[in-house]
Amino acid sequence: MTTTKTPLLDTIHDPADLRRLDPAQLRQVADELRTETVDTVSVTGGHLGAGLGVVELTVALHYVFDTPRDRLIWDVGHQAYPHKILTGRRERIRTLRQGGGLSGFTKRSESEYDPFGAAHSSTSISAGLGMAVARDLDARDNNVIAVIGDGAMSAGMAYEAMNNAGALDSRLIVILNDNDMSIAPPVGAMSAYLSRLLSGRAYLTLRDIGKQVSGHLPKRLDTAITRAVEHARGFVTGGTLFEELGFYYVGPIDGHNLDHLLPVLRNVRDAHAGPILIHVVTQKGKGYPPAEASDDKYHGVNTFDVITGAQSRPKANFPTYTKVFGDSLIREAREDDKIVAITAAMPSGTGVDMFGREFPGRTFDVGIAEQHAVTFAAGLATEGYKPFVAIYSTFLQRAYDQVVHDVAIQNLPVRFALDRAGLVGADGATHAGSFDIAYLGCLPNMVVMAAADEAELMHMVATAAAHQSGPIAFRYPRGEGVGAELPDRGVPLPIGKGRVLREGSRIALLSLGTRLAECLKAADDLAARGLSTTVADARFAKPLDTELVERLARGHEVLITVEEGSVGGFGSFVMQHLAEAGLLDGGLRVRAMTLPDVFQDQDKPDRMYAAAGLDAKGIVAKVLATLDAAPAAGAATGRIA
Known part of the structure; x- marks a missing residue:
């Protein structure tokens, strides 16, 4: 528990306790909840600004x-820490993002108050609509509320869902949490008054009567009247886009003013209209001055001092892979316009922000729109440009059809820089880059590389x-990298060729990616046991260095492939080639070490890799x-002639 006094919050163990309070007490609850959120994240690290904005x-x-x-659905879920505190998880809140602790996002298995798990954005309206339709089919009368940020509204999936919801006319409440894009007109007393008026039963009843009357008029006149009314209302209140998609728009309203929020939410709760969108304007980091002053730096934070806001930053021994990529791409771009x-929407997370500072006209942040990013790059490639799509491995999954159809089938030279490959620690299963080797390696025309260290990453940027x-x-x-000596500039690698770092005679370890350092440590251990071990770095999952694979297979008793990816990736490619080449018919013993066939929960990365056996x-x-x-003795020798 926090050492700060939180007398009202201490009485709330679940939302039923909250609902017993007088509305006049809610301001104090919000203040105490904000304090508890700041104190918690100061200890655990994690997402801060977004949660403070929705207290x-x-x-x-x-x-x-x-x-x-x-049903209350939080899009992405990184703003749900206050929600977790109010829904019976306060006693465990300081285990956020730790091994065996609470997830940093919403998670169905964690609480009945998390009806839909999230961590990737823009899914809430689709999921909410599914729940609303299920409710209608079951003849139930509960509400479904989806809270989505304006950043998440940049993804096409949100509009696909809204378009479907408007056509179905099922009762669904969407709350647009506008905290960044400034798409709202000024928020004030008049806006709050209009929102209360237009969400009230009297107006909605009058609106329904008007629809019934105009329904008896000729269709052309009915349509003209309806559009005129909605455009007139949109001119006063905003929201014409949402009205065109079939939503009844309410707002904008001040998301920090409980006197404005409560009556509008009550009106919408009691309405029997179809889909409704409430436009709420909030401020990231609200109520904590350091976060208000620098919302970008306090979106995701390390542990920090509550008084000063100073974040603890462990001294880096080596540059991060992200920084090495950004610097390398800048070097290449200086020589190639x-x-x-x-x-x-991840410029700082991918290092593209560094590139953008030097080449602003050649840098494109397309928002949370991975599908568009890939096809946009394909279009650039058709005109002779060299697009680098820098994206987290886990997020490229969202654009897989575009990778297949718009890039691979057309054999376009789009370069994919996949950050966060492998396990990612505190963000857990939703952000792990587990599958890209498998889902890219099966595509014709695709070259797939994995950097073993930061110097290799520089060479791979140059290769791309x-x-x-x-x-x-x-x-x-x-x-961070492993401390490899960095060249002044990367050198293109021969496509499909690996390298041998240590020669042995009995055991062969064939690594793809940054498990190479662990393979070298393992080789030392094996050597101490009298087991002579070769260590090789495949560099390429595709095209496979078949000459290297066959040499290792013919010259060793045991061949182990090691990768930080799922079943079906590099190890499978090696096995396939060995089978086709007839090299599995003798005494060779081959094993593929991959990530386990489970979704691993968050923990320290080294513990996660240990649990995976990698x-x-x-x-x-x-x-x-x-x-x-x-x-047994007297059987095959274990060597292949």
Whole structure:
């Protein structure tokens, strides 16, 4: 618990306790909830600014609506820490994003108050509509509320859902939390008054009567009257776009003013209209001065001092892979004015912000629109440009059809820089880059590389810049490099060729990506046990260095592939080639070490890799277990002639 006094919050164990309070007490609840959120994140780290911006909205929603019977869906979920505190998880709130603790996002298995799990954006309206339709089919009368930020509204999926919701006319409440894009006109008393008036039962009843009357008129006149009324109302209140999609628009209203929020939410709760959108204007970091002054730096934070706001930043031993990528791309772009960089709302997370400072005219942040980012890059490639699409591995999943149809089939030279490949620690399963080797490696025309260290990443950026004969991707993990000596500039690698770092005679470890360092440690351990070990870096998952694979297979008793990706990736490609080449018919024992076939929850990265068996200890254990499976004496020697 916080050392700050929170007398009202201490009495709230679930939203039912909140609803027993007098409305006049809610201001104090919100203030105490904000304090508790700041104190919590100062200890755990995580997302701060977005949660502080929705404190009053969170209190108002749980006060007005009968959660969990009424379904409350938070888009993305990184703003849901206050929601977690109010819904029975306060005692565990300081385990956020830690091993065995609470998720940093909403999670169905964690609480009945999380009806839909989230971490990727723009899913709430689709999920909410599904719940609303299910309710209608079951003849129930509960409410469904989706809270979506204006940033998430840049994704096409949100509009697809709204278009469908408007056509179905099912009762659904969408709250647009506008905290960044400034799409709202000024918010004040007149706006609040209009919102209360236009969300009230009297107006909605009058509106329905008007629809019934105009319904008896000729269709052309009915349509003209309806459009005129809605355009007139949109001129006064805004929201014409949402009205055109079939939503009844209310707002904008001040999302920090409970006197404005409560009556509008009550009106909407009691309305029997179809889909309704409430436009709420909030401020990221509200109520905590350091976060208000610098909302970008306080979106996601390390642990920090509550008084000063100073974040703890462990001294970096080596540059991060993200920084190495950004610097390398800048070096390449200085020599080639056809290089452009594209990101989908993650400029600082991918290092594209660095590129943008030097080349603002060649940098494109398309918003949370991964599908568009990929096809936009494909269009640039058709005109001779060299687009680098810098995107998290987990987010590229959202644009897979575009990768297949718009890039790979047309064999366009789009370069994919996949940040956060492998496990990502505190963000857990929703952000892990587990699947890209498998889902890209199966595509014709695609080249797939994985950097073993930061120097290799520089070479792969140069390789991608030079590659012109089709799409190419390179992956690298979150966090610091391993301390490799960095060249002044990367050098293009021969496509489809790996390298051998250590020669041995009995065991072969073939690594793809940054598990190479653990393979080298494992080789030391194995050598101490008298097991001579070769260590090779594949560099390429596709095209496979078949010459290297066959040499390792013919010259060793055991071949172990190691990758920080899912089943179906690099190890599968190696097995496929060995089978086709007839090299699995002798005594060779081959094993593929991958991430386990489960979604791993958040923890420290080293603990996650240990649990996956992908650290040096796990690699040694796999080798020894494979040797223990050797045939009895007098059987095959274990070598392939």
